[in-house]
Amino acid sequence: MNPNEPGGRIHSTDPFAVPESSKSPIRRLRGRFAAPVTIWxxxxxxxxxxxxxxxxxxxxxxxxxxxxxxxDLWDAALNAGVFAVVPLTPADRQLADRFAGLMPAPGGLFATGEWRQTAYGPVPAQASTWAGCRLGGSRPCGWALLVEGIVESMEIGTSATPLVHYRGRYTELA
Incomplete structure (x- = not known):
């Protein structure tokens, strides 16, 4: 495709990503740690x-x-004193993007999909593993709050392959 022609282009990289050279050394270090993707x-x-x-x-x-x-999550957790934590799987990529604000959510975050109502917050109906937590405390930590939840309830289901965040992208374990 000629880049001077009108029309959409599909990029092999994220066109909105901060260039590696513009990231702080701490952000670059963090990007080299694989992390589980969860929704709270x-x-x-x-x-x-x-x-x-x-x-x-x-x-x-x-x-x-x-x-x-x-x-909005912090306001709701602070008001309720509880929250739920759900590890996601590769099948949950769109859910992760929706809750991260990277994908449209017409009608709100919980308008699509099936949800189980729990005392700790809604949990995706297909989630076999999740934890219900009582808010134990928080303190400023870098750009965010370090939030501590005391696990009061949990369901441990089948061991599914986790969705992982690594170097700014979702991936899964091989």
Whole structure:
């Protein structure tokens, strides 16, 4: 296709991505760590795609994540005192993009797909694994809030291949 001709073009790279040379060294380092892609939801309902998530074993177990303080999810979790964390699979790429604000969500985030209502927030009906958390605390951490959830309830289903975020893109384990 001639680049001077009108019409859409399909890019093999993200045309909106920040060039590698313009990223801070910390952002470049973070990009080299593979991270699980999850959605966090809260009663309201509200939700957000989160790839900065860590699960800490203990009694009780805890979920830690970096959440945008200005997100609807943070307001809803703060008001309700609870939230749900759902690990996503490669089949959930569009769901991840929708909750990240990268894909249109006519009617709202929860308007499409089937959802189970839980005391911790809506959970995708097809999700076999998820955790219900009580808000344990938060503190500023870099660009976000480090949010701590105390795991109160969980379902552990089949071990599905996780959706992973690596170097700015979704991928899956080989």
């Amino acid at each position: 939801t809260a009663p309201g309902p509200a939700g957000l795609t989160v790839s900065s998530t860590v699960v800490a074993d203990g009694d009780p177990g805890r979920v830690l994540g970096l959440i945008d303080e200005e997100s």
